[in-house]
Amino acid sequence: xxxxxxxxxxxxxxxxxxxxxxxxxxxxxxxxxxxxxxxxxxxxxxxxxxxxxxxxxxxxxxxxxxxxxxxxxxxxxxxxxxxxxxxxxxxxxxxxxxxxxxxxxxxxxxxxxxxxxxxxxxxxxxxxxxxxxxxxxxxxxxxxxxxxxxxxxxxxxxxxxxxxxxx
Numbered sequence: 001x002x003x004x005x006x007x008x009x010x011x012x013x014x015x016x017x018x019x020x021x022x023x024x025x026x027x028x029x030x031x032x033x034x035x036x037x038x039x040x041x042x043x044x045x046x047x048x049x050x051x052x053x054x055x056x057x058x059x060x061x062x063x064x065x066x067x068x069x070x071x072x073x074x075x076x077x078x079x080x081x082x083x084x085x086x087x088x089x090x091x092x093x094x095x096x097x098x099x100x101x102x103x104x105x106x107x108x109x110x111x112x113x114x115x116x117x118x119x120x121x122x123x124x125x126x127x128x129x130x131x132x133x134x135x136x137x138x139x140x141x142x143x144x145x146x147x148x149x150x151x152x153x154x155x156x157x158x159x160x161x162x163x164x165x166x167x
Contacts, residue, residue, distance in 0.1 A: 012074040019067035023060040030056035044115060051111045058104040088145040095138040102131045115166040 030053040035047030073090055106128040113120035 004098055009075055012070050016067040016075070019063045019070070021037035023063035023067065026063065030054070030060065048115055049110040051108050055105055056158050058108075059100045062097050062101040065093070069093050069097075088142060092138070092142060095134065099114040099131055099134050099138065102127065102134070104130055 033056065034050055034053035036044045037053065040046060040049075070088065106124055109124035110121065111129060113124050
């Protein structure tokens with residue numbers, strides 16, 4: 001059984017490494033886009049180029065945060081995600097990253113639509129509404145999960161003790 005657990009850790013490490021590499025590539029592409037945009041001059045097109053570069057960097061943040069979460073939760077802590085405390089913490093980290101990235105992408109889409117094709121504003125608005133729905137769903141999840149944690153105070157204590165592995 002220990003061999004299988006180590007194999008899963010190795011797979012998680014590989015996934016985290018791939019996410020981190022994707023983040024670095026996105027950062028590089030975003031930086032290159034930003035540099036090329038600035039080199040072309042300061043005008044409306046430059047603003048759109050910078051906004052698109054910001055969107056790429058936001059996607060890089062998501063990829064890097066997912067890599068960090070995988071390493072901390074699956075490799076360092078080797079956590080069991082069945083307890084309500086563990087689920088809430090894991091999903092909360094993931095939701096924060098996704099919601100922020102989608103909100104930034106919604107703003108990028110809004111600016112791009114305003115300057116290029118106003119008919120695309122509907123799609124940007126739908127994306128931003130979806131961000132609001134995700135945020136509300138996350139809040140509801142945290143509230144309901146908090147109630148479940150009151151039934152298992154020892155799980156919260158165990159989760160906090162595992163945080164020491166990260167220091």
